[in-house]
Amino acid sequence: xxxxxxLSPFDLSLAALLVVALAWVSRKLQLKIGGRLLLxxxxxxxxxxxxxxxxxxxxxxxxxxxxxxxxxxxxxxAGREVRARQKHRLRGPWSFGIGLSAMFISSFAVTVLALAxxxxxxxxxxxxxxxxxxxxxxxxxxxxxxxxxxxxxxxVRSQRAVIETRLALGQTKSEAIDDIRRESIRxxxxxxxxxxxxxxLVSLPGMMTGQILAGNLPADAAKYQILxxxxxxxxxxxxxxxxxxxxxxxxxxxxxRLRLERxxxxx
Amino acid sequence: xxxxxxxxxRTICGGPFSFSVEHGECVAISGPSGCGKxxxxxxxxxxxxxxxxxxxxxxxxxxxxxxxWRRRVGWLPAESAxxxxxxxxxxxxxxxxxxxxxxxxEQKLPMLGDVASTLGKLGFGEDVLEWRVERxxxxxxxxxxxxxxxxxxxxxxxxxxxTAALDRTHIHLAEEVIASxxxxxxxxxxxxxxxxxxxxxxxxxxxQLWEGA
Numbered sequence: 001x002x003x004x005x006x007l008s009p010f011d012l013s014l015a016a017l018l019v020v021a022l023a024w025v026s027r028k029l030q031l032k033i034g035g036r037l038l039l040x041x042x043x044x045x046x047x048x049x050x051x052x053x054x055x056x057x058x059x060x061x062x063x064x065x066x067x068x069x070x071x072x073x074x075x076x077x078a079g080r081e082v083r084a085r086q087k088h089r090l091r092g093p094w095s096f097g098i099g100l101s102a103m104f105i106s107s108f109a110v111t112v113l114a115l116a117x118x119x120x121x122x123x124x125x126x127x128x129x130x131x132x133x134x135x136x137x138x139x140x141x142x143x144x145x146x147x148x149x150x151x152x153x154x155x156v157r158s159q160r161a162v163i164e165t166r167l168a169l170g171q172t173k174s175e176a177i178d179d180i181r182r183e184s185i186r187x188x189x190x191x192x193x194x195x196x197x198x199x200x201l202v203s204l205p206g207m208m209t210g211q212i213l214a215g216n217l218p219a220d221a222a223k224y225q226i227l228x229x230x231x232x233x234x235x236x237x238x239x240x241x242x243x244x245x246x247x248x249x250x251x252x253x254x255x256x257r258l259r260l261e262r263x264x265x266x267x
Numbered sequence: 268x269x270x271x272x273x274x275x276x277r278t279i280c281g282g283p284f285s286f287s288v289e290h291g292e293c294v295a296i297s298g299p300s301g302c303g304k305x306x307x308x309x310x311x312x313x314x315x316x317x318x319x320x321x322x323x324x325x326x327x328x329x330x331x332x333x334x335x336w337r338r339r340v341g342w343l344p345a346e347s348a349x350x351x352x353x354x355x356x357x358x359x360x361x362x363x364x365x366x367x368x369x370x371x372x373e374q375k376l377p378m379l380g381d382v383a384s385t386l387g388k389l390g391f392g393e394d395v396l397e398w399r400v401e402r403x404x405x406x407x408x409x410x411x412x413x414x415x416x417x418x419x420x421x422x423x424x425x426x427x428x429x430t431a432a433l434d435r436t437h438i439h440l441a442e443e444v445i446a447s448x449x450x451x452x453x454x455x456x457x458x459x460x461x462x463x464x465x466x467x468x469x470x471x472x473x474x475q476l477w478e479g480a
Binding site for chain 1: 312313314315316332333334335337338341342343344346347348349350412415416419
């Protein structure tokens with residue numbers, strides 16, 4: 001196996017210049033996003049450098065407890081991220097709780113299934129497989145889940161009159177919100193459907209690229225990528241169903257009344 | 268015993284309201300804008316949380332599933348909402364079977380009479396069921412929303428300015444349809460209106476709201 005060409009700090013600084021240039025242009029254009037752009041660029045550097053050390057230590061120990069702790073931190077962060085991406089979120093612990101449950105189903109459960117049934121790693125929680133797999137699922141299913149829930153709450157707000165008219169005519173909460181719910185789930189599924197349709201033709205997905213750069217055979221890398229795509233599709237779909245279902249129920253009370261005041265106004 | 272009885276009903280911005288409406292009675296509600304007329308109707312339809320008791324024919328609404336209550340105590344909002352492309356798709360399944368039953372000539376609405384004649388009384392031909400919602404005017408939407416509500420055969424009608432968007436001819440048509448519905452079904456009506464002449468024409472009794480009292 002030929003080893004990968006090492007990147008020097010100088011190479012990375014050249015790439016960083018791109019981000020700095022973009023921040024400068026966005027300041028000139030008064031996009032008011034330059035600050036956030038630089039901040040998240042800095043976060044990328046710090047977080048990824050640190051995780052490099054963490055993973056190195058983790059791979060050497062293969063202690064189940066450490067793997068579980070790492071997975072827990074990742075899932076909590078993902079739940080928080082789903083919540084942060086909502087324009088109008090449920091008040092109280094609901095929005096975080098729903099995001100967390102959805103990510104648990106979409107990523108944790110699916111990762112365990114893949115490790116135990118498909119990959120047959122030894123032991124099944126071997127961190128070299130478990131952590132990257134979990135991270136990839138979290139990162140990708142998070143998009144679909146937050147997109148779907150965001151679509152749901154926005155549509156419920158804008159179609160309040162429709163929902164209440166349907167309720168007033170004697171429909172149950174499920175009947176009154178069914179169309180909106182279906183639409184949100186379709187919206188959330190579009191990114192992964194597009195990704196699967198374009199894979200290999202337009203885009204070479206990150207994991208496959210990484211494996212090829214690391215010197216693996218493209219055919220083997222492709223097999224892993226196919227597995228990942230299917231896991232993401234399944235995880236996104238089921239996680240989203242749960243999140244949309246839970247959120248839509250929380251928007252009504254036990255008398256089938258629409259309770260929009262349970263959503264925050266806006267950020 | 269009154270048909271619709273409220274005791275100590277508190278809406279988000281007013282109350283307590285205690286009153287009763289009898290069988291076949293039409294009670295007008297008026298008052299300055301923003302004094303809670305709409306909120307009162309919404310609370311009666313159980314669309315907003317409210318304190319107090321509301322009973323229909325002696326049955327407490329808390330004992331009844333909310334969708335059933337809303338079918339029996341039907342609310343007509345001031346602005347009607349439509350969500351499908353075709354007008355006819357907006358009638359619930361139970362209603363649609365009635366509408367389509369009429370086509371095959373079997374079923375008639377027991378209380379409302381013939382669907383086609385009710386549509387006719389509101390100034391529509393039968394083909395309105397095939398119309399697209401986007402071509403309806405505000406007034407047409409309001410009359411069709413009334414028709415949609417009556418198809419449910421509610422025992423109480425909560426009407427929020429049901430003729431506000433209508434011209435004089437259609438105001439009278441709508442008033443007649445509501446009056447004949449009351450006569451045949453002995454339903455009770457709460458009618459929010461700003462027009463003193465209309466109140467004099469349709470109402471048996473008149474409630475005035477001041478600042479939610």
